[in-house]
Amino acid sequence: MSAATGVIKDLEERGHGAFVENVDDDRMVINMGPVHPATHGVLRLLLELDGETVISCEPIIGYLHTGMEKECEDQNWRSAVTIVTRMDYLAPFFNEQAYSLAVESLLGVEVPPRGKYIRTLMAELNRLSSHFVWFGTQALDMGAMSGMFYGFREREVVLDFFEMVTGLRMNHNYIIPGGVWEDLPAEWEPVCRRIAEIVPNRIDEYEELLSRNPIYLERTRGVGVLSSSDAGALGATGPMARAAGVDWDLRRDVAYDAYGDLDFDVPLRTDGDVYARYEVRMAEMRESIRLIRQLIDGMPSGDYKNMDTKLTPPPRSELNRSMEAVIHHFKLVTQGYTVPAGEVYRAVESPRGELGVYAVSDGGTSPYRLRVRDPSFVNLQCLPVMTLGGLVADLIAAIASIDPVMGGVDR
């Protein structure tokens, strides 16, 4: 708490940009970003430096703001999925999943078991692909360029599977309120098993590259430390919090979708530095593989989405025979379904932490208010606490370990 309130005092006294005038000879004000290879997107940092030491650091965001929450208010409940999926673009399935869980809560509908398993499978694969990007970019930021190639090589394998299932590599629009849009293709199982077979070996390679690498250890151990009390006060979740010793994982502690049936561990470290976050994410990837194996083995048969015709258009074959089916189809395509008035907050454990959706319905066919609590947005506030008094090079390591996705930060 102490460090966090220190930062706030800092802001209170100077405000952003205002202190530029008071700079003396030793101090330098530098804008890092918004276009900078190490800021992971259009993040701008207003830095005050004393030589190489960071005296103050203020993240300035909004360069990727496209008003998605407002846009959702003009879509119907089904088509708003196409917008939320574009928020955190490295973890599209989690956006869709959180949104769908919220809408299902308002509707009071159940997802059939196969739908739940498919969702969970896609989410865990997505956690892998997101962590691969994190691995690649953070390795690159620390100067290990080959890490970038490795991370993106494995990510490609997972994205190919996503393309096979959903038709798209990103922004899938696949998880919808009531289940998933399409069933898995016939040849999904061997491909999935192959991924579960390849990836652990590749993670071994990653660890060979970095885990005992003296340069990497020097750059990450004791760097960008976030204590567990600071993590709690600043609302940090996900690997950020778990690396600081906060034992909290929504998959285990709230158990949405199929997670209640599955057996897995939540990796935990207590150092709270960049290296601890590295270890947590590496261990999470291995846990994801464990989950994926269980999901393949336990995949139930049956419906993959709720077949209530008030929610899901009837199968095309019925349109030729049943007037009812034509009416339902027409109503759902032109108008969409209505959602009972009320409000709900549902959260999922995204690769970056708690991704929450707060939805308000006025009983109509489109969201009255849709709010997405993106973990990157909240976690980014930890950056000043983690970096003050450190070197600029440590700042780079700290940004990489937060793993912010600006699409999610700015929405």
Place this chain on the structure above:
Amino acid sequence: MTGWIESDRWAERARELRDEGWMLMDLCGLDRSGLGRSVVNAGGAGTAGAGFRNAEGTGGLYGPRFEVVVQLLHALKKERMTLHVNAAGDPPTVPSVVEVWPTANFLEREAFDMFGIQFEGHPHLTRILMPDDWEGHPLRKDYGVGKVPVEFISQPLMQIDSPGQSPETVAAERSVDELGQSGPPLRTVEEG
């Protein structure tokens, strides 16, 4: 659990909640102008909404157009709580809880940016997502998505359809609508 609270009690209540172990997970604005004189009444975060409760049933708690909706989490008890803080006045004003939960810093700035809700005591209440010189608060219900002026409208093209036509007559025949789209005048259905 869902609760409503008046803004003058919010700062004090927030301290109590923090001391009881509640963490601030989310804080956002809500413009209730389209919801009429009723209160969103959910059975609690994470459960199905139970519909709207009438203003009469709230014991006079219901009032202003804007609310700040707060999501709290108690990790030990594994419970969530949704709190609605009434933001009365013009501009709508609510005490800031940055001192209580530092994570409210960005969240309150976003609610200010999107709804124009003032957070009294916030150390640095400026726009966070929109540009600093932006006018209006985009997530308010009276801020339409279609109200942004269209820039760089193309000028109508002069096109000659058949040989021998002069540009002047072509220009006279063609109408230009307000969006700058050029084209032949809309044909009306001929009678007979």
